[in-house]
Amino acid sequence: MALFDGPRIAARANADPEMRIAARLWDGSIRLEADAERCDFAVRGGVLSAEPVKEPAVLVSGPVAGWREMLAAVPRPFYQDLMAAQAHHGFRVTGGESALYPYYPAMRRLVELLRALASEA
Amino acid sequence: MPRFDDATGRYVYVEIEGVEYRVYFEETGSGIPMLLQHTAGADGRQWRHLLEDPELQQHFRMVAYDLPYHGKSVPPVGVQWWAQEYRLTKRFLMDAVLAIGGALGMQRPVYMGSSIGGHLALDLALHHPEAFRAVIGVEAGLSTPGGFADMWYHPRVSNDFKASVMYGLMSPTSPEAFRRETAWVYSQGAPPTFKGDLYYYSVDHDLTQTAGQIDTSRVAVYILNGEYDWSGTPEGGKAAATAIPGSHWAMMPGLGHFPMSEDPAAFKACVMPVLEAVRKLA
Numbered sequence: 329m330a331l332f333d334g335p336r337i338a339a340r341a342n343a344d345p346e347m348r349i350a351a352r353l354w355d356g357s358i359r360l361e362a363d364a365e366r367c368d369f370a371v372r373g374g375v376l377s378a379e380p381v382k383e384p385a386v387l388v389s390g391p392v393a394g395w396r397e398m399l400a401a402v403p404r405p406f407y408q409d410l411m412a413a414q415a416h417h418g419f420r421v422t423g424g425e426s427a428l429y430p431y432y433p434a435m436r437r438l439v440e441l442l443r444a445l446a447s448e449a
Numbered sequence: 450m451p452r453f454d455d456a457t458g459r460y461v462y463v464e465i466e467g468v469e470y471r472v473y474f475e476e477t478g479s480g481i482p483m484l485l486q487h488t489a490g491a492d493g494r495q496w497r498h499l500l501e502d503p504e505l506q507q508h509f510r511m512v513a514y515d516l517p518y519h520g521k522s523v524p525p526v527g528v529q530w531w532a533q534e535y536r537l538t539k540r541f542l543m544d545a546v547l548a549i550g551g552a553l554g555m556q557r558p559v560y561m562g563s564s565i566g567g568h569l570a571l572d573l574a575l576h577h578p579e580a581f582r583a584v585i586g587v588e589a590g591l592s593t594p595g596g597f598a599d600m601w602y603h604p605r606v607s608n609d610f611k612a613s614v615m616y617g618l619m620s621p622t623s624p625e626a627f628r629r630e631t632a633w634v635y636s637q638g639a640p641p642t643f644k645g646d647l648y649y650y651s652v653d654h655d656l657t658q659t660a661g662q663i664d665t666s667r668v669a670v671y672i673l674n675g676e677y678d679w680s681g682t683p684e685g686g687k688a689a690a691t692a693i694p695g696s697h698w699a700m701m702p703g704l705g706h707f708p709m710s711e712d713p714a715a716f717k718a719c720v721m722p723v724l725e726a727v728r729k730l731a
Binding site for chain 1: 599600603605606607609610612613614616617618619620621622676677679705
């Protein structure tokens, strides 16, 4: 079973009040990667669209087992945040100062929305 | 009737490394003097819940201050600080605590701090054991290299980024309102301060070779680390306690890097046994 349902994630993100503020003025792209599974989003004016992207500006990559830990309703220590998972659990998060950090609040919120969707599934 | 907090705020002038600073502090309670140090890039508001605790007010004179360049402690007049890179050193930080405690007439106070403040607890115990009856290092460790990085003071990155990363350092089980408030305080720090403070956190603080020299017969040492703190990890705090003979360590379940502000009730439950032990020392 796939971890990511792109259209459902985009719909949830685009309807979320906090996400809409955090993602304001964002033009870029995101790839969520769990082992071989990929889920891409284009971001235009802060609105997410589930569609393939060639070179994602922001990549969050980790093992399926790690993603399941991160998306638990109450994640175990150091799975609660992207940077924590990068520092302690082998996740890779790219984009840096140019593509990720200006929109880190939006990416952090996106993970929370993924967590909420996972709990509903 | 209007409702007031018990804490009262004032300014005190102190001299640190030959420069006069106007330092803001808030105070409540009476009894054993206790200094409360905030985390990097933040200010004394992080201690507002502890300051208002009636049980603690009965036994402790609590002072939470804003370091120079933080919160209401504006940069000094007479120094061209805008033409210098802001960088917090171990010497300045230790001298600041000694100067503030001295100016407020605190005799051998208890010192408690978190993050940079936690590390400082151990440095004060090593270098100034005579000045404190006990130090409590919250989220302390022997060293935390790698944090002094350009990303924390980058023209393309706003304070929103720092606040959001700090949010992720907290426990997902802490009350959301307090996590949001903690991040809000972070978003208000002057842009250079967080990176500058991390110079102390990640470069100038390193007790890997000297922690064993801390003499706990002269100053009691307590270390507390939050279960979800991925910077000042429980593993790092425990290693520090192992290296300091006679020190005490405990993990704080369900807490992160900002226990006093992210979940004040849970933090109180963890710190009360320590403070009760400190009262017996006195």
